[in-house]
Amino acid sequence: MAATETLTAERILEATEEVLRRHGPAKATVVDVARALGVSHGSVYRHFRTKAALREAVTxxxxxxxxxxxxxxxxxxxxxxxxxxxxxxxxxxxxxxxxxxxxxxxxxxxxxxxxxxxxxxxxxxxxxxxxxxxxxxxxxxxxxxxxxxxxxxxxxxxxxxxxxxxxxxxxxxxxxxxxxxxxxxxxxxxxxxxx
Amino acid sequence: MAATETLTAERILEATEEVLRRHGPAKATVVDVARALGVSHGSVYRHFRTKAALREAVTxxxxxxxxxxxxxxxxxxxxxxxxxxxxxxxxxxxxxxxxxxxxxxxxxxxxxxxxxxxxxxxxxxxxxxxxxxxxxxxxxxxxxxxxxxxxxxxxxxxxxxxxxxxxxxxxxxxxxxxxxxxxxxxxxxxxxxxx
Structure with a gap:
């Protein structure tokens, strides 16, 4: 649970960048990002409501x-x-x-x-x-x-x-x-x- | 035979442009160009030795x-x-x-x-x-x-x-x-x- 408690937008964006680097922009999903952080995808969606919003924020x-x-x-x-x-x-x-x-x-x-x-x-x-x-x-x-x-x-x-x-x-x-x-x-x- | 007699480089290039427009640069072939002109592909090769040379000339x-x-x-x-x-x-x-x-x-x-x-x-x-x-x-x-x-x-x-x-x-x-x-x-x- 420690991971979710300290889950900040910045940490999600860092992980998103890493996931994008690894999987490429076509394949990267919110589930991949959540997995990389060891949290549920719901936790990610609490910070970024949609996949599009997450992509925009990381850009x-x-x-x-x-x-x-x-x-x-x-x-x-x-x-x-x-x-x-x-x-x-x-x-x-x-x-x-x-x-x-x-x-x-x-x-x-x-x-x-x-x-x-x-x-x-x-x-x-x-x-x-x-x-x-x-x-x-x-x-x-x-x-x-x-x-x-x-x-x-x-x-x-x-x-x-x-x-x-x-x-x-x-x-x-x-x-x-x-x-x-x-x-x-x-x-x-x-x-x-x-x- | 009239077509081959008056076959100039310029006429071939015009036909090539038309073929490129119709088939796209990936699919256009020398055979298509020859067909459009009503000549053999050998006649085209007499003016342009390779397909690459023809593409360069038309560009x-x-x-x-x-x-x-x-x-x-x-x-x-x-x-x-x-x-x-x-x-x-x-x-x-x-x-x-x-x-x-x-x-x-x-x-x-x-x-x-x-x-x-x-x-x-x-x-x-x-x-x-x-x-x-x-x-x-x-x-x-x-x-x-x-x-x-x-x-x-x-x-x-x-x-x-x-x-x-x-x-x-x-x-x-x-x-x-x-x-x-x-x-x-x-x-x-x-x-x-x-x-």
């Missing part, structure tokens, strides 16, 4: 790991806006590359989940774009950047660097040119933002 | 249609470099959108072929990047643009606008925001290129 958790790490950079007032923009984009590229390269099975699993969880992905992109907007707005306020609408500029920067963070481009992240391409893109975009 | 023809249309804009000295860059990117987006929207089956077919024909696609991208390089270099020569290396800048512009021409993003071309997103991207990139 959100995976996406949030990236946005939380980046939030620190976006809000770091000790760096000027240009440095922050560079660091933020580099951190995003590094995080995505690491996810894809270190654990390709899990990355493939989450790519399948993300394709299902259109809403969670849209929220994630909105959150990242808001972080970028904050950097651009700070740059405008400090006179470093020029932008009629920081939100529009941030969205443009995010989309223009899609090659370096959108999972559909994961196959291009390990090419010999990837780092030089990334630098060239960021240089050009920063020139476009400068006052 | 190249599809890609070349886009680059030929754009080549006219890249070389049009009557437009200044900025107008040419804008027109070129808009024409590329329009062409890709039309291909995807007007005939989705054929577009899906060519997406499968393109994934096979890595060499043909790389050549196509090189050709488009060369056209862009020409525009950027002309802009630098006329004092409109600044770039240490027009080739690097052109590659950065091409990649930064991937959302608006790379087939992996075809699903995003019909969203209500697509046109505004495209304009914002081009504006930002042009600001980055201006002297």
């Amino acid at each position: 959100k958790r995976w996406l949030d790991r990236t946005s939380e790490a980046l939030g620190g950079i976006a809000g770091d007032a000790s760096r000027d806006a240009e440095t922050r923009l560079r660091d933020w984009l580099a951190a995003l590229f590094t995080a995505k590359r690491r996810k894809a390269g270190d654990d390709p099975e899990l990355f493939a699993t989450y790519s399948v989940l993300a394709a299902e969880q259109v809403g969670a992905v849209a929220e994630h992109i909105d959150e990242l774009t808001e972080q970028l907007t904050r950097i651009v707005a700070d740059g405008v306020a400090s006179g470093l950047f020029r932008s009629d609408d920081p939100g529009v500029s941030a969205r443009a920067v995010f989309q223009a660097t899609g090659r370096f963070h959108d999972p559909v481009h994961a196959g291009e992240w390990d090419t010999p040119e990837a780092d030089a391409d990334f630098e060239a893109a960021v240089d050009l975009l920063l020139r476009g933002l400068r006052a | 190249k023809r599809w890609l070349d249609r886009t680059s030929e249309a754009l080549g006219g804009i890249a070389g049009d000295a009557s437009r200044d470099a900025e107008t040419r860059l804008r027109d070129w990117l808009a024409a590329l987006f329009t062409a890709k959108r039309r291909k995807a929207g007007d005939d989705p089956e054929l577009f899906a077919t060519y997406s499968v072929l393109a994934a096979e024909q890595v060499g043909a696609v790389a050549e196509h991208i090189d050709e488009l990047t060369e056209q862009l390089t020409r525009i950027v270099a002309d802009g630098v020569a006329s004092g409109l643009f600044r770039s240490d290396d027009p080739g690097v800048s052109a590659r950065a512009v091409f990649q930064a606008t991937g959302r608006f021409h790379d087939p992996v993003h075809a699903g995003e071309w019909d969203t209500p925001e697509a046109d505004a997103d495209f304009e914002a991207a081009v504006d930002l990139l042009l600001r980055g290129l201006r002297a």
Whole structure:
């Protein structure tokens, strides 16, 4: 009974990730998750009412790991806006590359989940774009950047660097040119933002 | 026999496209192409030695249609470099959108072929990047643009606008925001290129 008493949403999500990794997104069931935790599937359903809700939560958790790490950079007032923009984009590229390269099975699993969880992905992109907007707005306020609408500029920067963070481009992240391409893109975009 | 006498590579490629559209890229055979033309498969092999060569040629023809249309804009000295860059990117987006929207089956077919024909696609991208390089270099020569290396800048512009021409993003071309997103991207990139 100890297992059920300490059963938290976080523990269920950890187990779900492990089950997804082992069985793949097509076969993983709530029963598998419950079995991995040594609890009844009813206990799992007390935290997540449906299998769909559990899948959404585990996808959100995976996406949030990236946005939380980046939030620190976006809000770091000790760096000027240009440095922050560079660091933020580099951190995003590094995080995505690491996810894809270190654990390709899990990355493939989450790519399948993300394709299902259109809403969670849209929220994630909105959150990242808001972080970028904050950097651009700070740059405008400090006179470093020029932008009629920081939100529009941030969205443009995010989309223009899609090659370096959108999972559909994961196959291009390990090419010999990837780092030089990334630098060239960021240089050009920063020139476009400068006052 | 009239059919064989006038059998040109172009006629075979046209028939191949039609056969691919009808049977799909997995099932289409050289025998189907020969049958559609009313010739023996030996006649087809006289022009294309293998099925792989035929598939490569038909893919190249599809890609070349886009680059030929754009080549006219890249070389049009009557437009200044900025107008040419804008027109070129808009024409590329329009062409890709039309291909995807007007005939989705054929577009899906060519997406499968393109994934096979890595060499043909790389050549196509090189050709488009060369056209862009020409525009950027002309802009630098006329004092409109600044770039240490027009080739690097052109590659950065091409990649930064991937959302608006790379087939992996075809699903995003019909969203209500697509046109505004495209304009914002081009504006930002042009600001980055201006002297």
